[in-house]
Amino acid sequence: MIERRPILDLIxxxxxxxGVLVVAFPVYVxxxxxxxxxxxxxxAPMSLVPGDQFxxxxxxxxxxxxxxxxxxxxxxxxxxxxxxSALLIAFGKISISMLSAFAFVYFRFPGRSxxxxxxxxxxxxxxxxxxxxxYQVVSDLRMLNSYAGLTxxxxxxxxxxxxxxxxxxxxxxxxAEAARIDGAGPLRFFKDVLWPLSRxxxxxxxxxxxxxxxxxxxxxxxxxxxxNMYPVGIGIKTMIAGGDAAVEWNMVMATLILxxxxxxxxxxxMQRWFVKGLVDSEK
Amino acid sequence: xxxxARFKSAWLPYALVAPQxxxxxxxxxxxxxxxxxQSVLIQDAFGVSSQFVWFENFQDLFNDETYLESFKxxxxxxxxxxxxxLSISLILAVFADRILRGASIYKTFLIWPYAVSPxxxxxxxxxxxxxxxxxIAHALRYFGIEWNHQLNGRHALMLIVMAAVWKQISxxxxxxxxxxxxxxKSxIEAAAIDGAGPVKRFFTxxxxxxxxxxxxxxxxxxxYAFFDTFAIIEATTQGGPGKDTEILVYKVFHDGFKxxxxxxxAAQSVILMTIVIVLTVVQFKYVEKKxxxx
Numbered sequence: 001m002i003e004r005r006p007i008l009d010l011i012x013x014x015x016x017x018x019g020v021l022v023v024a025f026p027v028y029v030x031x032x033x034x035x036x037x038x039x040x041x042x043x044a045p046m047s048l049v050p051g052d053q054f055x056x057x058x059x060x061x062x063x064x065x066x067x068x069x070x071x072x073x074x075x076x077x078x079x080x081x082x083x084x085s086a087l088l089i090a091f092g093k094i095s096i097s098m099l100s101a102f103a104f105v106y107f108r109f110p111g112r113s114x115x116x117x118x119x120x121x122x123x124x125x126x127x128x129x130x131x132x133x134x135y136q137v138v139s140d141l142r143m144l145n146s147y148a149g150l151t152x153x154x155x156x157x158x159x160x161x162x163x164x165x166x167x168x169x170x171x172x173x174x175x176a177e178a179a180r181i182d183g184a185g186p187l188r189f190f191k192d193v194l195w196p197l198s199r200x201x202x203x204x205x206x207x208x209x210x211x212x213x214x215x216x217x218x219x220x221x222x223x224x225x226x227x228n229m230y231p232v233g234i235g236i237k238t239m240i241a242g243g244d245a246a247v248e249w250n251m252v253m254a255t256l257i258l259x260x261x262x263x264x265x266x267x268x269x270m271q272r273w274f275v276k277g278l279v280d281s282e283k
Numbered sequence: 284x285x286x287x288a289r290f291k292s293a294w295l296p297y298a299l300v301a302p303q304x305x306x307x308x309x310x311x312x313x314x315x316x317x318x319x320x321q322s323v324l325i326q327d328a329f330g331v332s333s334q335f336v337w338f339e340n341f342q343d344l345f346n347d348e349t350y351l352e353s354f355k356x357x358x359x360x361x362x363x364x365x366x367x368x369l370s371i372s373l374i375l376a377v378f379a380d381r382i383l384r385g386a387s388i389y390k391t392f393l394i395w396p397y398a399v400s401p402x403x404x405x406x407x408x409x410x411x412x413x414x415x416x417x418x419i420a421h422a423l424r425y426f427g428i429e430w431n432h433q434l435n436g437r438h439a440l441m442l443i444v445m446a447a448v449w450k451q452i453s454x455x456x457x458x459x460x461x462x463x464x465x466x467x468k469s470x471i472e473a474a475a476i477d478g479a480g481p482v483k484r485f486f487t488x489x490x491x492x493x494x495x496x497x498x499x500x501x502x503x504x505x506x507y508a509f510f511d512t513f514a515i516i517e518a519t520t521q522g523g524p525g526k527d528t529e530i531l532v533y534k535v536f537h538d539g540f541k542x543x544x545x546x547x548x549a550a551q552s553v554i555l556m557t558i559v560i561v562l563t564v565v566q567f568k569y570v571e572k573k574x575x576x577x
Contacts, residue, residue: 003475012378013385019375020392023452026407027399029418033410045421096303103299106290115300122311124563128510128532129555132539132548133314133321153310156303173286186290215400217514218536233402237518240406249410256403263398268391275394275457 027260034058034254041250057254072238073227075255081224082214082231083262085150089213090206092155098198101164102190106176123158127219135222149223150231154216159281160205167201168194204277207270211263232259315556321549333546340550349526350534350551357530360444361508368448368504369497372455377485379456380463390460397453401511405518408446432520436527439520443528446519447512455500462496463489502566509558531555 029048033041036051062076072078103109104116127134134153143149171194179189217233224230230238236259239252267274322340324333344350375393379386396404411419414431423430432438466489474484490497513532516522522529522537529537535555539548 005481008481009382012382015378016375016382016389016393019371019452020389023393023396023449026404026411026449029411030407042416044416045418046416048418096306100300100303103296105286107292107296107299108289109296112296115304118307118312119303122307124560125311125315125556126510126559128513128535129552129559130311130314130318131536132545132552133317134310136317137310137314152306156306156311161303169286176286176290180290186292186295189290211398215398217400217402217517221517222540233400233514236402236406240409240518249416252406253410256406259403260399263400264395267395267398271391271394278397278454278457279461 027257030253030256033250034257036250038248038250041248041253046249051250053250057250058258061251061254061258072235073230075232075235075258077228078230078232078235079258079262081150081229082233082259084147085216085220085231086210086213086262088147088151089154089216090209092151093157093160093209094202094205096155097157097160098164098202101161101168102186102194104161104165105168106186106189119156119158119161121158122156127154131218131222138223144223145226145229150216150220150229151213154213154219157209160209163201163205163280164198167198171197200273200276201280203270204273204280206277207266207274208277208281210266214263318549318552318556321545322553324549325546336546340546341554344547344550344554349529352526353529353531353534356440356526356528357509360440360447360512360528360530361505363440363444364447364451364508364512365501365504367444368451368455369500371448372452373459373493373497375452376456376459376463377489379460390456393456394453396450397457399450401450401514402518404446404450405443405515408442408449409519412442432524434524436524439524439528442519443512443516446515447508450515451504451507455504458496458500459493462493466492499566502562506559506562509555509562 029046032048032050033046034057035054036046037053040046040051061074062079063074100115100119104112138144138149138153141149143152175193176189179193184192215233216231220229220231220234221237224234232255236252236255239255240247323335323337325336325339379389379393399407409417411417412430412432414420414433417430420430430438432442470488470492471484474488479487509530510532512530513536516528516530516533520528522533531551532555535548535551538544538551542548
């Protein structure tokens with residue numbers, strides 16, 4: 001605060017409140033619609049006062065999926081698929097990047113820079129630009145409709161590798177020297193020295209990668225062709241496929257709220273690590 | 284920078300990089316090579332034989348009205364998303380940087396749309412803007428605006444821009460706020476002592492010092508608009524009405540998977556790869572001279 005300007009302070013709060021309102025309004029609408037009956041939510045326009053169907057609607061989508069004429073798995077199942085995939089993607093990305101960063105920093109070996117560049121180039125090949133041939137590979141490997149197919153092709157991570165490399169480089173050399181003198185091999189050093197030191201970084205990356213995994217859409221759209229492997233994002237798209245008249249909006253909105261809950265909670269509860277992860281992974 | 288202390292092993296480093304390299308080869312390099320290869324082939328209608336045609340697929344694309352149209356749509360879309368997303372978040376960040384009390388509460392509320400997946404964002408906005416039952420569409424009608432993104436291409440574009448910006452505000456906001464907080468207070472104080480008011484200080488000191496952050500976010504937002512908005516479009520307009528909101532990524536998917544035109548889809552992928560490479564190079568060039576003031 002440089003100088004006291006009460007009017008500017010007031011304007012600041014007003015602008016920020018407006019921002020919060022704009023950000024929160026769509027979610028509020030979804031929340032309200034998810035507590036109404038199907039008719040209420042499809043009224044034109046719907047009321048912005050919450051209804052009394054909260055428990056009924058949520059219980060129904062979680063256990064039965066939406067009713068109506070669209071067949072789809074219960075949202076509980078789809079949330080589980082999303083959750084497992086997001087966890088596998090986050091763990092996978094972090095473990096393989098940590099291991100390769102360890103090799104790049106603590107070893108000299110022929111092919112080191114070639115491998116490094118290979119990983120770097122993956123930055124330039126987002127899944128969107130190589131959809132068709134990647135799908136072909138996964139289908140040739142018979143990985144369609146499996147967790148392996150949903151996760152493994154996404155776990156290579158240049159950003160995570162750079163992040164760990166950057167971090168290992170600032171770990172004092174003395175630690176590795178001391179470990180060597182004490183007779184610890186590289187794996188022992190990794191486990192007892194590097195891993196404990198990296199925990200904050202791992203946590204920060206985990207938050208970002210979990211959200212990344214949870215929010216995948218295009219990839220599961222291709223890989224999950226059987227309903228029991230649908231993650232929740234694909235389920236939502238299936239629910240609204242019937243067109244305005246056939247859609248039970250209260251159920252759709254309940255599913256939306258459920259779908260944003262896990263990553264939303266993680267961001268709010270682990271805000272410090274989330275911000276750290278976001279800032280670090282873009283360096 | 285290199286480490287002084289190293290370990291020696293003939294096999295261990297290879298074992299350590301192996302998982303990542305295998306995944307990279309299998310799911311990145313091989314498919315990318317396939318895309319390159321297919322982009323110079325034309326397959327017959329049944330997919331049994333294919334013929335080497337040099338750059339015919341590319342020529343066809345650049346002679347194709349709909350492809351050029353899609354390029355234009357993508358350009359307009361990403362400029363709007365980047366411009367609106369950056370301006371709104373900069374305004375919010377500047378005000379959030381000013382106030383002392385309650386700043387962290389605002390921050391919590393503003394950052395969490397980052398966690399909402401694009402498909403959810405798309406369905407949320409479609410529900411609110413639906414011409415038959417949307418809350419906002421009705422409010423607009425009250426003001427005399429007949430909102431219908433299912434028929435009006437301009438409305439459809441505005442819808443996907445709004446949804447895409449809504450999601451991206453949180454990200455931009457965080458980076459702008461961090462950038463603002465890293466500007467030394469002494470500079471601002473010196474200007475204040477010299478009699479510069481808040482507006483003048485913003486344009487002469489704060490904004491220029493923020494330019495590395497702004498430029499970085501500009502690249503990120505363009506990449507976001509190009510590649511990460513697929514699900515938003517799929518959930519709201521599906522490229523329509525007509526092809527008014529068909530951006531490049533959506534077209535690749537559409538031509539490759541729904542249309543089955545592999546040669547053309549591969550050529551489109553190659554063009555997209557080129558765009559990503561250019562954007563990445565720009566971004567990395569910039570990263571080297573990033574920190575000017577901390």
